[in-house]
Amino acid sequence: MKRQNHHLWKICCLILLLGVLSACGTSAVQPSGSSTDAEPASENEETVLYQAANGEVRIPKNPERIVVLADSYVGYFLALGIKPVGATDHALQNPYFQGMTDGIENLGDGKSVEKILELQPDLIITFSGVENIGKLEKIAATVAVEYGKTGYREQLREFGKMTGREEQANEWIAEWDRKLAEQKQKVTAAVGDQTVSILSPYAKGIYAYGHNYARGGEILYLEFQLKAPELIQQEAIDSGQGWVSLSLERLPDYAGDYIFTCDWSGDDADPSAVYDSSIWQGLPAVQNDRVFQIDPIAAYFNDPISLEKHLEFIVEKLTQ
Structure with a gap:
């Protein structure tokens, strides 16, 4: 009788253990879109795939801390109403940017990985072919741009797409075309x-x-x-x-x-x-x-x- 009771007790324990493991397994494979008590992910954690000169890059859907090492492109972001957190000294010397670059960290020639890392960027813009792109990619999503390959209108649209500012890009282009038409005949x-x-x-x-x-x-x-x-x-x-x-x-x-x-x-x-x-x-x-x-x-x-x-x-x- 004792042996039979002991056998029943072991079966009950086994059933209980299987139930616990089953519950844990269900929790581990729960779909990300299902309802839970956890806080929802912030909007900036969403990412999109972007085709850059350095390949397909997963970038934040709405980047908030952008470092622009390709000095030719700082003005594109300013035109979109975005102030980079860091840029090269050459770009910051542009007299046409006067009054628009206050608060942007001067990164000198842009080669100091340590300075860039300190800014905690979520997106880095650089020229294609730079030597340290592998190091940059370890810091944050890095988009390399090939200079001169794209006309400035399309380039502005690309940066607008990249940052969720396509409407601002199109508005600038429309106003620019109006100005050009106004002055061309003269x-x-x-x-x-x-x-x-x-x-x-x-x-x-x-x-x-x-x-x-x-x-x-x-x-x-x-x-x-x-x-x-x-x-x-x-x-x-x-x-x-x-x-x-x-x-x-x-x-x-x-x-x-x-x-x-x-x-x-x-x-x-x-x-x-x-x-x-x-x-x-x-x-x-x-x-x-x-x-x-x-x-x-x-x-x-x-x-x-x-x-x-x-x-x-x-x-x-x-x-x-």
């Missing part, structure tokens, strides 16, 4: 069939720019469709390269009736070697007082904020 009437060049002296010669390397080229050549000198059209624009390097001796063949120019800030060039030369001084644009100096730092940028300022400058100079 500018083309003043310039007519005359040519326009964008030139920058550097250590080994002169750069001539086309329509996709900032310095107002997008407005002059793409939007207003002003004429470039034939060689710039062929070598910098039609080629798709965006720029061409030339010697001082060849300058007259690349110089337009109007010239927008600035010092090249990327090396130890002495611009006076060009500007004080007899070749430069003999150019028709120089003799006719049709040479316009662009701010050398602002010239680098072609984001929406900078484009608005470039437009004001171009219209003022070409219609005066």
Whole structure:
């Protein structure tokens, strides 16, 4: 009798244990969408897949702490009403951003992983091909952008899609197109069939720019469709390269009736070697007082904020 009772007791214990394990298993596989007493996940924890130059990246649906290491793109976020938590020193020096960058952490050249980590970003924007992208990807979702591959309108839409600000992107584009239409007739009437060049002296010669390397080229050549000198059209624009390097001796063949120019800030060039030369001084644009100096730092940028300022400058100079 004792042996029978002991056997029944073991069966009861086994049944009880199986019941507990079954309950635990059900809890472990409970679907994420089912109702529970737990707090719901915050909106910023939601993620979406984004196709970037560095592959498919899972990014926050509504990023709140964005670090922009690709200095060309800081102005895109400012135009969308987003102030990055960190940006490079070069971007923060852009005079066109004056009054808009207060509170943004200066990350110098952007290469210090430690400084970036301290900002606890949830999204990092960088150029494609940077050496430390693997380290950046360990800090936060990292989107690499290939410079010049996408026009500025589409690039703004992409950043709008990435940050949940597509409406703001479309609003800026609509207002921008209105401004361009308003000014184009005035500018083309003043310039007519005359040519326009964008030139920058550097250590080994002169750069001539086309329509996709900032310095107002997008407005002059793409939007207003002003004429470039034939060689710039062929070598910098039609080629798709965006720029061409030339010697001082060849300058007259690349110089337009109007010239927008600035010092090249990327090396130890002495611009006076060009500007004080007899070749430069003999150019028709120089003799006719049709040479316009662009701010050398602002010239680098072609984001929406900078484009608005470039437009004001171009219209003022070409219609005066």
